[in-house]
Amino acid sequence: MKRVTLKDVAARAGVSFSTVSRALNDRPEISAQTKAQVNAACKELGYIPNIAARGLVRRETRTIGLLVPDISNDYFAGVALAVEETARENGYRVLVCSSLRDPVRESEALDGLLSQQVDGVILAPVSVTSARQLEQMLQSVPHIYLGNNHSDTCSYVVVDNKRGAYEATRYLLCLGHRNILFLGGHTDSLTRQYRVRGFRKAMEETADTKAQELVECNSAQQTDRMIEHLLREKDLPDAIFAYSDRIALRVLQAADECGIAIPDQLSLMGFDNISYADLPRINLTTVSQHKGRIGHTAVLRLLAQIGGSTEQTVDVLKPELMIRGTCRARSVR
Known part of the structure; x- marks a missing residue:
């Protein structure tokens, strides 16, 4: 033919x-x-x-790079889907890379995207420290950050993590819980720091409370053992506020293995609203980040940069508390 x-x-x-x-x-x-x-x-x-040939003439490839810590994570998968759909609607393709939360692999992945002559990059750095290194690599490339791990002079799209954690903690307090444990996240994550600030603010505003905090271990296996040890303690907290739904699901599983009924003996709050959080057997009370809005907004802001805009943009999206079945008033127990 x-x-x-x-x-x-x-x-x-x-x-x-x-x-x-x-x-x-x-x-x-x-x-x-x-x-x-x-x-x-x-x-x-x-x-x-021939998009490649047209790109050479116009010095553009109609391609966007997306770099995330873990594409298998439901939150980042949801964001990636929205990024890809919005990019496609605007005539762009998306190259996706996952750093697996490894700073070395992260910088190598970004280098690979830049070698593909992408027109711009959307990225969620592993930590504030790694973000500084990536920023040096991106000085002449349009880019948008997802989340809180970035410098103050960059453009970014983020959910108001402090507000989300504050409202979630207030809900637990209104249920009568006073001994609340914030569980998970890594110390070098600015996202965790914002959520902890919201948690602490709510706890400090209420009298006779006991706020506890535990960070994640270096491996999933160690984190599982830590959760199991916590649940086998005689003095359980009234409620656990998990840094993410991923951690909350580990608590659900460990509680089942330890014979602890949620929410009868322990209330549980997550953060993310992953796609299966509302399944009947999970029915997790959590905070929604609206993944689709994050991805959509990030692409539109990046395309503006690619088109020549030099304005710094900051989009702080409002989270939403999703009340389901893993939290119960303390007096009911």
């Missing part, structure tokens, strides 16, 4: 070869009617533009 060329498209559209080229490159001097004629001819003939 003969390969369709620009000359074939020009003949079908009834315009010159150069007009077809300029129409496909969305040049402003070409009218909307002519562009529509050319696009219709392309569709009729089955012509697929």
